[in-house]
Amino acid sequence: MPLLDASAMFPVTHPDGRVSRTTVYLKNAVSHPCMEIGDYSYYTHYGKLEETAEILAPYLFTDSRERLVIGKFVQIARGSYFITSSANHPMTGVTTYPFRIFKPETFGYKDLPVKDTVVGHDVWIGHNAAVMPGVQIGAGAIIAAASVVTRDVPAYAVVGGNPATVIRMRYPEGVIAELLDLAWWNWPIDRIEANLRALETGDIAALKIA
Structure with missing residues (x-):
């Protein structure tokens, strides 16, 4: 029996048989026209299952012009x-008050620029982190707890702070290129799952011939 079931809603089962109902596979919990997961x-999260999308991205509306794109194996x-x-x-004016959101016919500020927010594959986003509009997070990156991510994050970088900055790179540049190609x-x-040990120990040589 495989460890992972892509069709599961609640993928975590404790050794005593208890199913964790606070951890959800996003693709199965969220149906939102502006999210790709x-x-x-x-x-x-601690909210209701049907509130998952709103808790994850509270200002991404069903008629928003931007998208939130989350890759595979992301851990939030x-x-x-x-x-x-x-x-x-x-x-651009003397006030930032959003007057136009209070009437349906003017809602949305269609003239303001928008940009998709994109999270690459195998990214770990730590506790209480906030990701700002339009940020692009590269594959394999780690976002430290309580970080505020205001700019793009390179693949396999560890970032933290407010605003988040690069603390270190997880691998040298050449190895990162190999991992992205892999x-x-x-x-x-x-x-x-047949190559979990190599994945967990960072045995790139073994992964190349897997």
């Missing part, structure tokens, strides 16, 4: 969320 990406800890472009207020997250799940 890959398999096995999970989010932990409790308290973390995305502030997307639809949350922006007008900033793209293990696109393998069939049985191949992934």
Whole structure:
């Protein structure tokens, strides 16, 4: 029996048989026209299941012009969320008060620029992190707890702080290129699980011949 079931709603079962109902596979918990979510990406929160999308991205409306794109095997800890472009207020005048959102016919500030927020594969977003509009997070990155991510994050970088900055790179540049080319997250799940030890120990040589 495989460790992972892409069709599960609640993927975590404790050794005593208890199913955790605070961790959900996002692809199965969320139906939102402006969200694109890959398999096995999970989010932990205390809200109701039907509130998952709103808790994850509270300002991404069904008629928003931007998208939130989350890759495969992304791990999003409790308290973390995305502030997307639809949350922006007008900033070119003398006031930032969003007068136009109070009438349906003017709602949305269609003239404000928007940009998709994109999270690459196998990204770990720590507890209480906030990701700002239009940020692009590269595959394999780690976002430290309580970080505020205001700019793009390179693949396999560890970032933290407010605003989040690069603390270190997880691998040298050449190894990162190899890992991106390897793209293990696109393998069939049985191949992934057959090579868990190599994935968990960072045995790149073994992964190349897997």
